Amino acid sequence: MRMHGFLYRWAVFLGAVVVWELVTRAAQSPFFPPPTEIVDAAVQKWFSGPAESLFLTEEVHQDLFASMGRLAAGWLLAVVLGVGVGALLGRWSNAMDYCGPLLAFLRATPAPVLIPVFLVLLGISTQMQISVIVFGVIWPILLNTVDGVRSVDQIKVDTARAFRIPRGQWVFGVVLPAALPKIFAGLRVSLSLSLVLMVVSELVGSTNGIGYRLMYDQRQFDLPDMWAGIVLLGVLGYVLNTVLLAVERRALNWQQTSPAERKG
């Protein structure tokens, strides 16, 4: 039964891949290699290494791990700063009256456009890439945290006050858990955006990484390799999002509303 569901869900995707293969084979364009060639190139690039390192090539270490490291550092930093500052702004009741317009402006500024600014400030370096990621993705996290923290419902406020719950327990035991659904929404948006910013910042300001490799392969007209990189990014985005969704589902499993929806 499980295989059955799996096949159903992936049937359309597999169908699309088949169509892609047929169309590219028919077109015979060097710019659009068929999927089978891309897979070949991918295996060559990443999985043809020595047995001691699980068949992974040097390139995997250089590019993939470097990129993932930057992504993780940037995103996690944005999460810590975004939730921290967002919680503070949300608790201080008039803060958003003053900060709202500034934050809206900063959020609207597309981060890729600011890469030249960061390049001047920090040069071609890991700090530059991480800064770009943090600057780009902190806004959805921050604004969602503010929203979540401010919308704790009044009855919970009254309950906590009536039982004289001290501030620390109130913030960490009530406000943050109550705000978690909105915070997670911000996290999901920011994660996909992080991936984009990581690649973009590497296209122009890096000496290694997936984005850098993509640019390099394109300039060398190594198009199957380039496409392998593109596919890799798609896979990464999907995997990251799925993992975050699973974490969210586990953290928010108290959100069910009716016993009727519960199984068993």
Added chain:
Amino acid sequence: MLTVSGLGHRYGGKTGHLAIEDLSFTVRTGELACIVGPSGCGKSTMLRCISGLITPTTGEVHLQGEQVEGVPADLAVVFQDYSRSLFPWLSVRSNVEFPLRNRGLGKAERRERAEQALESVGLAGAGKKYPWQLSGGMQQRVAIARALACRPALLLMDEPFASVDAQTRFELEDLLLRARKQFDSTVLLVTHDIDESIYLADRVLVLSKSPASVIADLPVPLGDDRDQITTRQSETFIQLRSEVAKLLQVRSAQPAES
């Protein structure tokens, strides 16, 4: 135990809405007093003033001899909306233990108090469940257990059974009477249900319509052992009920006092 003198509250400055005016009454230790009044008369405002959640614009509240400024320590409140008052991310037991965390009790003692409170409301085995897994009546029982676990000197209840169905309401009323006997609590319960107020109370305080003031203070000589069927059929009950109903009716027919 509780003395309310000249309590009044006006919302929003000098020209705002006057919710309650010149409320004065006392509640003795160990009593279960019910306050009954028409909808919108200011019962909730009164309860929030007594619990210290808002500071009244006139008058004073004294709890065990001390004036109430801010929420006093020896108090517990049960709200009408149980589904939003409980914390859905905590288990039932954690919900009941939550207010106990910073009262200088060890972990074992907190656990024991929570278990005892849950047992007294008939939810002995439900500690590990989550609020979303419980029915409305059970959720309100958890809220009551949470209040009882604090061993408050005064238990305030704001229309606690208004959001449950009629049959569950009868169960919860009897549960309250039993728990109150077990913990020897003093209870002040606000309700709009006349029958409920007489069934539960040792004394019934009748409020006028807005701005509310106490128009009658009736003792309820129904004894300690009450039963949903026989008590509600007794002469005393029927008499009291019609008296309260008349008071509430008469008040609303009179022109508003300036």
